[in-house]
């Protein structure tokens with residue numbers, strides 16, 4: 036059975052063969068495949084073939100909507116060879132629910148909160164549900180809808196519109212389609228968050244052992260898994276918990292203790308934790324919270340454990356009551372209970388406990404080891420992990436605790452001469468050198484020079500927003516004297532896209548962005564939209580207390596903390612930024628890295644440059 040829907044480009048047949056074999060036998064295929072290898076279509080073709088032979092279901096995991104759309108498009112192409120039912124699913128959103136989309140409070144609701152609220156709308160009274168979009172599903176013509184899906188291959192958004200026109204709930208209908216799906220396209224949480232996975236597996240009527248997982252942009256996975264095992268609680272959340280407690284009668288949580296007694300004590304404890312701050316974070320001793328709570332409340336550890344249980348129970352009551360009133364069932368009291376429980380239940384070694392003080396002091400339990408959350412990767416039938424920047428592959432598999440991993444690097448089929456990469460040897464963003472005004476001035480001069488020396492669209496990637504702000508304060512945009520577009524910390528997705536489109540549509544313009552940010556890691560700039568990149572510095576993580584703890588952990592687990600915690604992530608970020616330049620066979624580009632330390636990184640080939648402007652200009656002349 037040959038499913039690949041296009042004439043093979045160089046190397047693609049080999050990729051399909053490799054992925055198909057591993058997917059059939061079981062275990063993990065971990066690949067780095069360069070731009071133009073067609074990661075989505077090669078992995079889908081291989082996995083679908085394997086699924087047909089093994090009786091498995093393909094679950095393609097993405098992080099963004101645009102990736103999800105790409106998967107649906109490729110499934111449509113493969114369907115020409117073998118009719119497929121491809122079902123995209125997203126976490127529940129208020130915007131796609133006709134019952135909730137008009138309520139501004141619900142826009143901020145998490146999928147779990149909205150799911151609770153939805154169950155209230157679905158509940159039947161006298162045999163009638165309050166949500167007609169749900170009731171209508173009972174009489175919907177499922178075979179006809181499956182036929183529509185197989186013929187039209189709608190994206191999630193297009194399916195929302197289709198359902199809205201027929202007064203059907205797209206989310207509930209999607210759940211009903213999952214058992215028949217050949218390919219499900221879902222965000223990471225559907226597999227990696229246990230409480231979501233259990234429901235998802237039930238809906239799909241498929242156990243993990245019968246799933247072939249494809250993980251796109253897999254270089255993000257270890258950090259993602261660490262994040263979902265991490266929790267935090269801030270002074271601001273505490274104030275909201277106190278307010279909520281008062282609104283709900285401030286119930287007793289233990290022998291005459293009220294919730295506000297606890298929130299008052301917690302406020303003192305979080306403030307007391309500030310003594311551990313070194314700059315804006317610090318490690319707190321493992322038993323800090325237990326000791327402080329016992330001392331301030333005059334109780335034993337068992338009472339404290341029952342206090343967190345009580346908070347969770349009160350939170351459930353509040354959440355239920357809000358749900359009945361069709362309000363967002365959010366509870367800060369319940370989340371305080373869950374945070375305390377997490378703090379108590381997580382052991383040392385894999386976790387570190389911190390205080391952070393950016394704009395809102397918080398306590399945090401940070402998970403350094405992603406292996407526990409990576410459990411689905413060993414329990415599934417097989418998995419495909421791929422990214423353009425995943426190497427060193429054995430280290431990736433080791434970090435996630437994947438024992439049966441077949442690794443392979445597939446080079447880009449594009450002409451390597453289309454991309455010039457150089458580096459400057461007399462500058463660095465090394466911490467000690469950033470207090471040297473001459474070094475900063477040289478970095479600024481080089482940036483201005485390169486941005487001005489060609490008439491091609493140029494991106495300047497900064498290692499941090501802080502350094503970008505220094506450049507702006509020093510008048511670098513004025514010295515460049517061109518249209519400049521800025522990535523801003525925390526900007527919304529629509530605002531970000533406006534910046535990116537503005538830059539791409541303005542000839543000879545300059546984009547200021549950060550390495551490791553949403554622009555440098557996730558967006559495509561084809562053709563002349565971007566041709567020159569200046570990468571300022573090696574983006575080593577800041578030497579925060581958390582980073583030092585993570586380095587120690589890597590040292591113990593892998594024997595080389597600096598390599599795992601700093602060098603590998605920094606190299607990946609630079610490769611991602613440079614990767615924006617070449618998105619198609621005809622693209623040409625030039626990148627200049629302003630840091631001599633780049634030669635110490637694995638996987639980046641660059642040429643020392645004495646005269647960056649001339650070398651960049653010459654590289655374009657050579658490319659014709």
Ligand code: SF4
Pocket residue numbers: 132133134135152153154156157166168169203204205206207
């Ligand atoms: S069933 Fe669907 S339309 Fe009805 S409330 Fe739930 S999500 Fe909204």
